[in-house]
Amino acid sequence: MSSPVAVPKSALYGGQSGRRITVRDVAAAKERGEKWPMVTAYDAMTARVFDEAGIPVLLVGDSAAMVVYGYDSTLPVSVDDLMPLTAAVVRGSSRAMVVADLPFGSYQASPQQALETAVRFMKEAGAHAVKLEGGRRVLPQVEALVSAGIPVMAHLGLTPQSVNAFGGYRVQGRGQAGDELMADAKDLQAAGAFSVVLECVPAELAERVTTSLAIPTIGIGAGPSTDAQVLVWQDLMGLTARPAKFVKKYSDLAGEMDRAVRAFADEVTGGVFPSAEHTYH
Numbered sequence: 001m002s003s004p005v006a007v008p009k010s011a012l013y014g015g016q017s018g019r020r021i022t023v024r025d026v027a028a029a030k031e032r033g034e035k036w037p038m039v040t041a042y043d044a045m046t047a048r049v050f051d052e053a054g055i056p057v058l059l060v061g062d063s064a065a066m067v068v069y070g071y072d073s074t075l076p077v078s079v080d081d082l083m084p085l086t087a088a089v090v091r092g093s094s095r096a097m098v099v100a101d102l103p104f105g106s107y108q109a110s111p112q113q114a115l116e117t118a119v120r121f122m123k124e125a126g127a128h129a130v131k132l133e134g135g136r137r138v139l140p141q142v143e144a145l146v147s148a149g150i151p152v153m154a155h156l157g158l159t160p161q162s163v164n165a166f167g168g169y170r171v172q173g174r175g176q177a178g179d180e181l182m183a184d185a186k187d188l189q190a191a192g193a194f195s196v197v198l199e200c201v202p203a204e205l206a207e208r209v210t211t212s213l214a215i216p217t218i219g220i221g222a223g224p225s226t227d228a229q230v231l232v233w234q235d236l237m238g239l240t241a242r243p244a245k246f247v248k249k250y251s252d253l254a255g256e257m258d259r260a261v262r263a264f265a266d267e268v269t270g271g272v273f274p275s276a277e278h279t280y281h
């Protein structure tokens with residue numbers, strides 16, 4: 001039997017406020033030095049499970065392109081694809097802040113385009129904040145959204161919508177590029193972003209960015225020093241075939257689902273299911 005490990009729990013993670021987590025709660029957690037978890041969600045039932053577990057922030061990621069829709073990158077997914085998933089996550093949760101990831105092509109063209117897209121996610125899907133990828137190249141977009149009262153989560157490092165420009169999913173921010181990323185992070189904070197995701201960057205860079213910023217950093221493949229950590233839920237649950245190095249598997253849902261569906265199939269073919277207890281008369 002394994003001995004229980006004492007896990008320090010933050011007031012943000014598992015908070016019992018009875019209302020939604022807000023950007024103010026997220027800011028206060030950094031001031032208190034409390035780390036918190038974020039996970040993706042794409043439907044109401046998983047959102048409810050994560051919400052009831054006390055996860056303070058749920059991200060409806062454009063990773064839905066890959067884990068929900070089966071594309072091999074995040075580029076093909078549209079606003080219309082993500083809108084119903086976002087609405088479902090909002091309906092399935094009551095305490096988490098729900099962040100809508102703006103998909104490729106829905107905000108890059110102009111601040112006006114970014115505002116129109118973000119307003120749809122807030123108004124029609126009920127999202128509480130939006131996320132977009134990029135640094136100084138999207139500052140006008142960030143400023144337009146913040147001016148409209150829309151909380152913006154930024155995203156630096158391995159920004160998957162730029163996978164074709166990077167030539168693959170590779171670590172970002174090594175050497176000189178680290179100084180560029182630091183400058184992007186500071187400018188995003190100055191533009192009013194309430195948090196910034198750091199994806200696939202050296203831990204030392206993520207630590208420097210985290211201590212240099214007043215807003216929280218959310219790491220994925222960015223080492224242990226960021227204020228928060230995010231994973232795609234299918235990765236941490238063991239549903240993903242070949243997860244990245246930064247993924248830790250906390251469950252083997254693929255194995256469990258395989259076992260369960262084979263058991264059902266065997267009982268159907270063997271005439272065992274349904275028995276009397278699952279039958280109406």
Ligand SMILES: Nc1nc(=O)c2c([nH]1)NC[C@@H]1CN(c3ccc(C(=O)N[C@@H](CCC(=O)O)C(=O)O)cc3)CN21
Nearest residue numbers: 063066067074160169170171200232235240244245246
């Ligand atoms: N299921 C899932 N999980 C994710 O974390 C995720 C997505 N999908 N889709 C969108 C992006 C793509 N992401 C990825 C995908 C692959 C690697 C990857 O294979 N990385 C290499 C590192 C290569 C290097 O060392 O430069 C690895 O071996 O982990 C990283 C991030 C993260 N995001």
Ligand SMILES: CC(C)C(=O)C(=O)O
Nearest residue numbers: 040061062063101197
């Ligand atoms: C992995 C997170 C940060 C993301 O952007 C997504 O799931 O789309």
Ligand SMILES: [Mg+2]
Nearest residue numbers: 061062063101
């Ligand atoms: Mg994303």
